[in-house]
Amino acid sequence: MSLKTVATSRAETRPAPKPTPKDYRSARTVAGLRKNTPGLIVLLILGILIVLPLALVLLAAFSDSVPRPGSISLGGLTLSNLALLATPEALGALANSLMVGAGSAIIALLIGAFLAFVCARSDAPWRKFIFFIGMAPMFIPALVGALAWSLLCSPSAGYINIFLRDLGIDAAINIYSLPGLVFVLGIFYAPYAFLLLHSSLSMMNADLEEAATVHGAPLRTMLRTVTLPLALPAILGSAVLVFALTMENFPVAQVIGNPAGVDTLPTYIYRLMSATPAKSNQAASVAVILTVALMAVTLIQQRIINKRKFTTMTGKGNRPRQVPLRKMRWPFTILALAYFAVSVVLPMLALLAASMQATPFVSSMSQLLEANALSFAKLGEVLGSNDFQLALKNSVLVALIAAFAGTTLSFIxxxxxxxxxxxxxxxxxxxxMTPLAVPAIVMGIGLLWTWLLLPLPIYGTLAILAVACVAVFMPQGYRGVSASMLQMDQDLEDSAVMLGAGRTRSVLDVTLPLMRVGIMSSFLLFLMLSMRELSASIFLFTSNTRILSILVFDNFDNGQSQAAAAVSVLYCLVIGILAVIAQKVGGERKTKH
Amino acid sequence: MKISIQNLQLKYGSFTAIENLNLDIEDGEALVLLGQSGCGKTSTMRCIAGLEEPTSGRIIIDDVVVFDSEKGINLPPNKRNVGMVFQSYAVWPHMTVAQNVAYSLKQKKLSKSEIDERVMEALTLVGLEPYADRGASLLSGGQMQRVALARSLVMRPSVLMLDEPLSNLDARLRDRLRVELREIQLQLGLTCVYVTHDQHEAFALADRIALLQGGRIVQMGAPQHMYEAPASASIAHFLGVSNIMDCTPESTAAGTTTARLADSGLTVQSAQQTGETGTSPKVCIRAEDLQITAAPAEHPNSWPGTVRVAGFQGNDIRYAIQLESGPELDALGGLKRGEQHKVGDRVWVTVNPREVQILPAEVLA
Known part of the structure; x- marks a missing residue:
């Protein structure tokens, strides 16, 4: 080993020597260096994208100044920022984050498990539609969902509360509260639990269950002794996943929690960062706490999920058994429809109503039914506005660049x-894979400091937003591409090399065409996720580079909820169109194979 | 073309996959690398192909040094003109049969007419000319195998390597393709390297077999020689000899050997001279060399026993016979030429001393 290191350093300091038989060892080392060069370049890029931002946040947490050009030094190291962590505010935010994570994980799990069971393993009617119900909320950005629910249930002007008042019920539902926050996060993150559990339940090896039946277990016992234990890793895994996602969620906590004075760690970080003057170092120290917490949760989740592989997956195609619901068939379907109403229909109606109502104030629901109470004027106005058009263009551009760069980087x-x-x-x-365990909001702060520091002037351009999306969603993209690469037999590429093609030629002729399904999916995933991104972009946009999510957030933040609602409606429409295109592309690919 | 492999070594970390391997393959020869999984046979093939970089050693193909660790030479696979048929065939599903076969010729930038001509020639050779325009994902296993073969043949490689070429096929097709492969190889005078773990395949395809164990060549020779004279008990076991027992050999006056079995003390006569038998010598007898008769035979190697299991196999019956004063033996009784015995029958088992081999457990390093 030591010999090799010596040889390496020698080869680095001297210009590469012509290989002669005598010093073949250094010739080999040069070859070794050349072999590792692409890897080192990729590592460098990922390091700047992901590691450097985190390092700067960590540095700022233990420093008395913000890392900026010329002032980066280890001289001002201090532990005083940590004193902030013991304040009631910080502890309260931490407690709230944990409660929000736990509460919404339970709600999401209950909803997700119910829908997955009904959809995958019961004889309830409309199961195909229930599958759609389980997925649909994914296409509503959490920010928009939160905005919609604040329109529905704000204590004074929420549509539901107005309706209750119309009915003479003197009890307002206040969404601006900790339970309200848990509720909104729970319903909008239920799809994650649903998808995991649905695949676990529907791909379960039917033989395992049939074996239980053959050996004399009645249906109920089979469900309890075989099905449930087999699905347990998926159940636990999805609960922990939702916990992690909601704990780091910024937009919903800001929209719902802020009016109630409920701080979670992400909103607390945002508040510290946007104070004047910005308390960046304190923000960084809170960010470190949040990141550590998320890393712990993510590790647990990965453990649980990784165990799942060899328990339930099977290649054989006999479908697992359906549970007859008998009298409960329709009630179960109606319950699923109720979730659909709460997660999609009511929010969308609220957004539409808010963006279409003629007067800013509504005192009774009957008012909305009067002539001229609703018009498309506002929507049209927003659609034609420069703000919206610029944001739309920016969003699409950012998403496309991020998707292209992210997929390429993931592939390499x-x-x-x-x-x-x-x-x-x-x-x-x-x-x-690291960003999986890093809150987007922390990535945002780190990226801000990184790109103020680096000589490449992309701060203030759309490029930095694309960079942020690539960094934040790298794990999803990488996982998608590498899964499809692992499925492809290496021999396919090697045989092209054996037949005389160079390595690059072989990748272009064989590997890329054969992986197009996986690559295309990753591209679309990057695109969809980037369209919804807010938490990291919030620190990186300028007035010329606002994207749709920022536009919604800004409007809401400035109290212009009608404009926010109108943009939201159009925002959802754009995402919906993209989803349909993605579906089309996916569908075509399926029929081809 | 001629291939020479000198002092080849391949290590993965501390694990040695190939240990100081020396091998010369003659022009037009069919060499089979035979061994169990993990013995280094596929690694050796991949080193020749250039898909694996050896830790040290030298490989010369057709007088061109393609790898030399001392001189830092490592020619990439596409510059070696080596053909390879992968175990998984690696036929590209996104191309037609003709496109698959034409690939290497396109890399050489030949004219379209020449490409078409040579593709058809290769497809005719493997009997696939009607399938030229068919999508490669629509082929059966045997057809894919032929496409892979044609694809490698069309480039006129210095040497053609085939990794477990028949293992993914069903038994009947395997028998037919085995003959076809041998025929094509002889017809083209091609230098071929096969890798297989199946001794029947090796016997049928090889001019010469190199048997690998633990990354080393432990025995090399013509198939028949390998069959008749395995160098060790562990090679004999791998080649299908099923009765292998520990023993203590003693030389007799006649130059033959008497072996006393370690477990039962039964003595077995062997025509073989006691040579170098290493530390733990073993008696090796093939199941098909045992004669089973109802009546006792006047013979030094004839022992009474009882049939415990008789398994019908079509042409013959496989017996498990418990000797009265010895071990249980595995014996094969031909249906047409011999008698039939039932479970519980008392029988005599006889073996000619010439068929009894006394071998060292392992080849001495």
């Missing part, structure tokens, strides 16, 4: 990890 990173013997492959994977 996966290739180095799984198709070469490069020693940095594992490290690349670790770095690429």
């Amino acid at each position: 990173a996966s290739y180095i990890r799984y198709r070469t013997k490069s020693k940095v492959g594992r490290l690349i994977e670790l770095v690429a």
Whole structure:
């Protein structure tokens, strides 16, 4: 080993020597360096995208100044920022975050498990539609969902509260509260639990269950002794996943929690950052706490999910058994429809009503039914406004750039990890997966400081927003591409090389075409996720580079809820169109294969 | 073309996959690398192909040094003109049969007419010319195998390597393709390297077999020689010899050997001279060399026993016979030429001393 290191340093300091038989060892080392070069470049890119921002946040947490050009030093190291962590505000935010995470995980799990069971394993009517119900809220950005529910249930002007008042019921539902926050997060993150549990329940090996029946277990016992234990990793895994996602969620906590004075860690960080003067170092120290907490939760979640692989997956296609619901068939379907109403229909109606109502104030629901009470004027106005058009253009541009760059980077990173013997492959994977355990809001702060520091002037341009999306969603993209790469037999590419093609030629001729399904899916995933991004972008936009999510957030923040609602409606429409396109592309690919 | 492999070594960390391997393959020869999984046979093939970089050693193909660790030479696979048929065939599903086969010729930038001509020639050779325009994902396993073969043949490789070429096919097709492969190889005078774990496949395809164990060549020779004279008990076991027992050999005056079995003390006569038998010598007898008769035979190697299991196999019956004063033996009784015995029958088991081999447990390193 030591010999090799010596040889390496020698080769680095001297210009590469012509290989002669005598010093073949250094010739080999040069070859080794050349072999690792692409890996090192990718590692460098990922390092700047992901590691450097985190390092700067960590540095700021223990420093008395913000990292900026010229002032980066280890001289001002201090632990005083940590004193802030013991204040009631910070502790309260931490407690709220944990409660929000736990509460919404329970709600999401109950809803997700119910829908998954009804959809995958029961004989309830409309099961295909129930599958759609389970997925649909995913296409509503959480920010928009929160905005819609604040329109529905704000204590004074919420539509539901007005309706209750119309009915003479003197009890207002206040969404601006901790339970309200838990409720909104729970219903909008239920799809994650649903999808995980649905795949677990529907891909379960039917033989395992049939074996229980053959050995004399009645249906109920089978469900309890075989089905439930087999689904347990998915149940736990999805609960922890929702916990992690909601704990770091910023937009919903800001929209619902802020009016109630309920701070969670992300909103607390945002408040510290947007105070004048900004308390950046304190924000950084809170960010470190949030990141550590999320890392712990993510590790637990990965553990649970990884165990799942060999328990329920099967390649054989006999469908698992359906549970007859008998009298409960319709009630179960109606319950699923109720969730659909709460998660999609009511919010969408509220957004439409808010963006269409002629007067800003509504005192009774009957007012909305009067002639001329509703008009498309506001929507049209927003649609034609410069603000909206610019934001739409920016959003689409950012999403496209991020999707292209992210997919390319994911492909190269996966290739180095799984198709070469490069020693940095594992490290690349670790770095690429890191953002999974880093809150987007923390990434945002880190990226802000990174790009103020680096000589590449992309701060203030759309490029930095695209960079943020690539950094934040790298794990999802990388995982998608590498899964599809692992499914493809390496021999397919090697055989092209054996037949005389160079390595790059072989990748272009064979690997890329055969992986187009996985690559396309990752591209679309990047695109969809980037369209919805807010938490990191919130620190990175300027007035010229606002994207749709920022426009919604700004309007809401300035009290212009009608404009916010109108933009939201159009925002959802754009995402919906993209989703349909994605579906089309996916569908075509399925029929081809 | 001629291939020479010198002092080849391949290590993955501390694990040695190939240990100082030396091998010369003659022009037009069919060499089979035979061994169990993990013995280094596929690694050796991948080193020749250039898909694996050896830790040290030298590989020369057709007088061109393609790998030399001392001189830092490592020619990439696409510059070695080596053909390879992968175990998974690796036929590209997004191309037609003809496109698959034409690939290497396109890399050489040949004219379209020449490409078409050579593609058809190769497809005719493997009997696939009607399938030229068919999508490759629509083929059966045997057809894919032929496409993979044609694709490699069309580039006129210095050497053609085939990794477990028949293992993914069903038994009947395997028998037919085995003959076809041998025929094509002889017809084209092609230098071929096969990798397989199946001794029947090796026997049928090889001019010469190199048997690998633990990353080393432990025995090399013509198939028949390998069959008749395995160098160790562990090779004999791998080649299908089923009765292998520990023993203590003693030389007799006649130059033959008497072996006393370790477990039962039964003595077995062997025509073999006691040579170097290493530390734990073993008696090796093939199941098909045992004669089973109802009546006692006047013979030094004839022992009474009882049939415990008789398994009908079509041409023959596989017996498990418990000797009265010895071990249980695995024996094969031909249906047409011999008698039939039932479970519980008392029988005599006889073996010619010439068929009894006394071998060291392992080849001495």
